[in-house]
Every structure is written in structure tokens, then in C-alpha cells.
Amino acid sequence: MAKNFFKQFRAGSCYSYIIGSNSEAIVIDPHISLFAEYSNYLKNNSLTLKYILDTHTHADHFSLAAVLKKKYGASVLMGEKAISKVSDVKLKDNDEVKLGDLSFRVIYTPGHTDDAVSLFGENKLFTGDVLLIGSVGRTDFQNGSPEAMFDTLQRIKKLPGDTMVFPGHDYSEKLSSTVAREKKENPFLQEENKEVFVANMCSKQIPKPFNIDNIIRVNRNGEAVELQMIPAREAYDMAQRDPNVKFLDVRSAFEFIETHIKDSINIPIDMLGAKVDELSKAGNQYIVFCRTGNRSPMAADMLIQAGLHNVKVMEGGMTSWQKERFPVIKGQGGISLERQVRLIAGILVLTGVLLSLLVHPAFAAIPIFVSCGLILSGLTDNCMMAALLMKLPYNKKLYKTKLGGGSCSVS
Numbered sequence: 001m002a003k004n005f006f007k008q009f010r011a012g013s014c015y016s017y018i019i020g021s022n023s024e025a026i027v028i029d030p031h032i033s034l035f036a037e038y039s040n041y042l043k044n045n046s047l048t049l050k051y052i053l054d055t056h057t058h059a060d061h062f063s064l065a066a067v068l069k070k071k072y073g074a075s076v077l078m079g080e081k082a083i084s085k086v087s088d089v090k091l092k093d094n095d096e097v098k099l100g101d102l103s104f105r106v107i108y109t110p111g112h113t114d115d116a117v118s119l120f121g122e123n124k125l126f127t128g129d130v131l132l133i134g135s136v137g138r139t140d141f142q143n144g145s146p147e148a149m150f151d152t153l154q155r156i157k158k159l160p161g162d163t164m165v166f167p168g169h170d171y172s173e174k175l176s177s178t179v180a181r182e183k184k185e186n187p188f189l190q191e192e193n194k195e196v197f198v199a200n201m202c203s204k205q206i207p208k209p210f211n212i213d214n215i216i217r218v219n220r221n222g223e224a225v226e227l228q229m230i231p232a233r234e235a236y237d238m239a240q241r242d243p244n245v246k247f248l249d250v251r252s253a254f255e256f257i258e259t260h261i262k263d264s265i266n267i268p269i270d271m272l273g274a275k276v277d278e279l280s281k282a283g284n285q286y287i288v289f290c291r292t293g294n295r296s297p298m299a300a301d302m303l304i305q306a307g308l309h310n311v312k313v314m315e316g317g318m319t320s321w322q323k324e325r326f327p328v329i330k331g332q333g334g335i336s337l338e339r340q341v342r343l344i345a346g347i348l349v350l351t352g353v354l355l356s357l358l359v360h361p362a363f364a365a366i367p368i369f370v371s372c373g374l375i376l377s378g379l380t381d382n383c384m385m386a387a388l389l390m391k392l393p394y395n396k397k398l399y400k401t402k403l404g405g406g407s408c409s410v411s
Contacts, residue, residue: 004102005045006124009034012294013171014061017126018042021100026051028119028126029168030064033297033313035226038068049074050099055128055168056116057082057219059141059212062301066222079108082115086222091117109156111149112137120159125179128168131156133177136188137169139201140208142216146201150194157183211273211298218305225304227297228312232320235287235312248279248286250299251318254386255291259318259328269299276306289314289321341385345370 005020011031018027018041025047027038042049049072052065056079065076066086077097078087091097093108097119104121109130119126129137130152139146161180183189191197218224230238239245247264249256256266267275269290279286286303290296293316300313314320322328352366373384 004100004122005047007041008166008175009037011061011297012292013169014294015166015168015170015175017166018047019099019102019122020045020047021102023048024050024100026053026097026099027068028053029055029058029128030068031297032062032064032067032224032301033227033229033293033315035064035067035071036229038064039071048072051075051077051097053077053097053119053126054082054084054087054219055079055118055126055130056113057084057142057216058129059113059216059219061298062215062224063219064224064226065219066224067226069222079115079117081110084220084222086220093117097121107155109152110143110145111139111152112144113141114143114145114148118156120163123160123162124164124166125156125159126166126168127156131165131182131186131189132167133165133170133172133174133182134186136186138204138206140206146198147194149201150191150197153189157189211270211302214302215298218301223305224301227300227304229315230287230312231315232324232326235289235314235321236324236326238285238287242285244284246282246284246286247314248288248299249290249318250288250295251290255318257331259322259330261318261321262327262329269295272299272302273306276303276308279303280306280308285310285312287312287314289317291317292319293317344385345374 005018005025007018009016009018009031011033014031016027016029016031016034018025018038023046025042027049030038030052049068052068052074054063054065054076068074069076069086075088076086077089077091078084080090080092082090091106093106095106097104097106102122104119107118107120109116109118109127112129116128116130118128118130130149136149136153138144139149156179159179161178161183163179165177165179165182188197191200239247247261249260249264249266250269250272251266252268253266260266286308288296288300288303288311296313296317300311303311348370349367352363352370355363355366377384
């Protein structure tokens with residue numbers, strides 16, 4: 001009797017998967033930071049990696065496909081429209097992918113990008129970035145199309161209701177759903193009018209991910225490299241032993257101001273490119289980290305490709321560091337930026353609701369505007385309200401000593 005395996009892996013908001021059967025395995029949407037996790041899982045379960053599937057050309061994070069291909073000799077599968085120097089097999093709609101005793105059907109699912117495919121079988125649907133839990137992927141990436149997205153969703157809606165849905169992302173830590181649940185709760189699947197759906201998608205203006213063009217280029221050319229991931233305790237020990245080991249914090253200046261590691265260097269990830277030469281000339285070994293470990297692999301890969309090879313990534317970022325109870329420096333006195341944002345957002349929402357009830361319904365636009373701002377902040381890790389608050393004299397004075405003359409903080 002065949003022994004089957006299934007495991008979901010998480011790297012921040014990015015999800016990837018390994019399926020195994022009869023000692024053969026496929027990894028779906030491998031993330032650049034998870035090489036050790038995949039390797040250990042394959043080894044511990046005596047699995048041979050046969051296939052690597054990228055459901056589409058990722059634009060918000062680096063794929064590990066090229067590294068795994070070189071390490072294991074597995075075939076890289078992608079949709080037939082994918083522009084890729086890494087892929088070995090171009091998948092068409094209704095193609096079959098066999099793995100041990102398991103069989104999966106390829107579904108061409110354009111919309112988020114034009115090269116997107118999903119994998120369906122064994123009561124599971126791996127949707128990449130097309131269908132998300134309670135949402136769908138944006139349609140302004142590589143030849144994405146709201147019209148194609150609508151048609152794709154209509155196909156997905158015809159699958160059995162009990163089919164488990166496993167997406168490539170989730171921003172609320174939800175792990176899976178079902179087709180039936182999405183048809184009932186996902187507003188994008190509920191929309192039956194194609195023109196309304198398209199108009200709604202086109203009205204959404206969402207900032208593009210940082211470094212998107214470089215990420216797409218790296219993923220298409222297979223230029224990503226294996227990263228050295230180390231736990232917080234090892235990072236702490238390294239810094240204690242060697243003064244040339246420096247912590248490189250790629251969080252925003254606001255996050256750094258609130259809590260940071262002593263003597264760490266703060267260069268927000270969107271400013272990193274301009275500081276590569278400076279970091280290289282310093283001749284240090286860098287331990288890169290962010291809040292949870294989502295941004296730091298991207299930053300580390302940028303540095304490595306720019307010629308800095310003494311780079312490691314701290315797993316779990318500042319969250320893991322604080323769980324280990326290692327020392328940090330926190331903002332002193334006053335009300336923190338995070339609390340200020342929560343306070344003002346709450347006041348605006350309450351004021352808008354009261355004015356809409358007591359004065360004019362048009363004031364309902366205020367809480368709607370604030371809610372959209374908070375959602376955008378959660379998706380992009382950038383808070384416009386915090387940026388504005390930092391310009392107040394109160395906050396400039398409060399955080400002046402934390403910036404240390406800082407060339408790369410809030411300017």
C-alpha cells in the first residue's frame with residue numbers, strides 16, 4: 001500500500017507545499033528561505049524530489065526552484081506561457097502530473113498573471129496567487145487580466161464543493177479553505193456579472209511590491225541563491241564573539257524606532273540598493289532580519305547578488321529575537337507611534353460613524369477611508385498615518401536620540 005505525504009510550509013505570508021507518494025515528491029511554489037526545511041522533510045520521509053512546480057512567475061518573492069533543481073536534479077514545471085530559463089516542462093491545460101500513485105490535473109488559471117496554473121487532484125486544489133482565502137490575486141502583474149480572472153473563477157466554482165483550497169498566500173494566517181466555503185464567503189466568487197467584476201478590479205489601486213522588476217528577472221533567469229538561515233540564538237552568539245558581525249535591520253524606520261537591537265544598522269529594504277557600496281566597503285559580516293522573516297530573505301538575496309557574500313538571515317526576525325528574551329532598545333517615554341496610529345484611527349472611525357448618523361450619511365466616507373488605509377498598511381507594511389505623525393515636533397523630539405544622526409532613518 002502506497003504511503004502518501006502532504007505538508008504545508010510557511011514563510012511569512014507565503015505558502016508552499018510538498019506532496020509525496022511512493023518515495024516521489026513534488027514541491028509547489030518553493031520559497032527562497034526554506035531550503036533547509038524542504039531538505040529535512042524530504043530526508044526524514046525518504047522522499048526523492050521528482051518535480052518542482054512554480055504556479056506562476058512570482059513577483060513579490062524569490063523562488064527556490066533553481067536552487068532545488070541544481071541540488072536534486074528535479075524537473076521544474078511551469079505553465080506553457082511562462083518566460084523562464086529554469087523550467088523543463090511547460091504545462092498545458094488538462095495536462096496530467098503523476099506522482100507515485102497520485103495523479104493531478106493541471107488547470108490553466110490566468111488572471112493574476114498570464115502564465116498561472118493550478119494543480120487539482122486528491123481532493124486538493126493548489127491555486128497559487130489566483131484564488132486566495134476570501135480574496136483573489138491582483139490582476140496588474142505580468143499580463144494579468146481581470147477578464148481572465150473572472151473566467152478562471154467560474155471554472156473553479158464548478159469543482160466539487162468539498163475540494164480543499166490551498167493558496168500561495170494568506171495575510172491573516174488562514175491555512176486553507178474549500179471551494180464551497182469560498183463560493184459562500186468570497187465576494188469575488190459571488191460576483192456573477194463580468195462587467196461589474198472587471199470594473200471593481202480595475203478600480204483598485206494597490207502599490208506594487210518593492211523591487212518587483214528585479215524579482216521577476218531573478219525568477220525568470222533562475223539567479224536566486226541558497227540563503228544561510230540561522231536561528232536568533234546563533235545570531236546572538238555570533239555577534240557576541242565577533243565585533244565584525246553586524247545586524248542589518250531592513251524594517252521601516254518606524255519599526256526600528258519602536259524596538260531595535262543595540263548597534264544594529266537600519267536600512268529599510270526599499271533603500272537598500274542605494275547602500276550596497278557602503279555596506280560592501282565596511283567589510284563586515286551581516287545578519288539580516290526584519291519583523292517576522294518575510295522581507296529579510298529578499299534583502300539578503302539582493303546583497304548576495306550585488307557581491308556581498310558574508311550574509312546570513314535571522315529566522316523569524318525581531319519576533320524570534322524577542323521570544324528568546326535577548327536585549328532590545330525600546331522607545332522611551334511618550335506614546336509610541338503604533339499606539340498613536342491606533343488612537344487616531346479609532347477617533348476618526350468613531351467620529352465618522354457619529355457624524356453619519358447625526359449629521360449626514362456622507363460622513364460614512366471617513367471610517368471607510370480609514371479602514372482602507374489600515375488594510376493597505378497591513379498588506380504593504382507601510383503606514384501613511386505613521387509617516388505623517390513622525391513629522392510632528394512631538395515625535396521628532398521623542399525619537400531624536402534613537403536615530404543617532406541616522407543617515408538612513410526617517411528622512
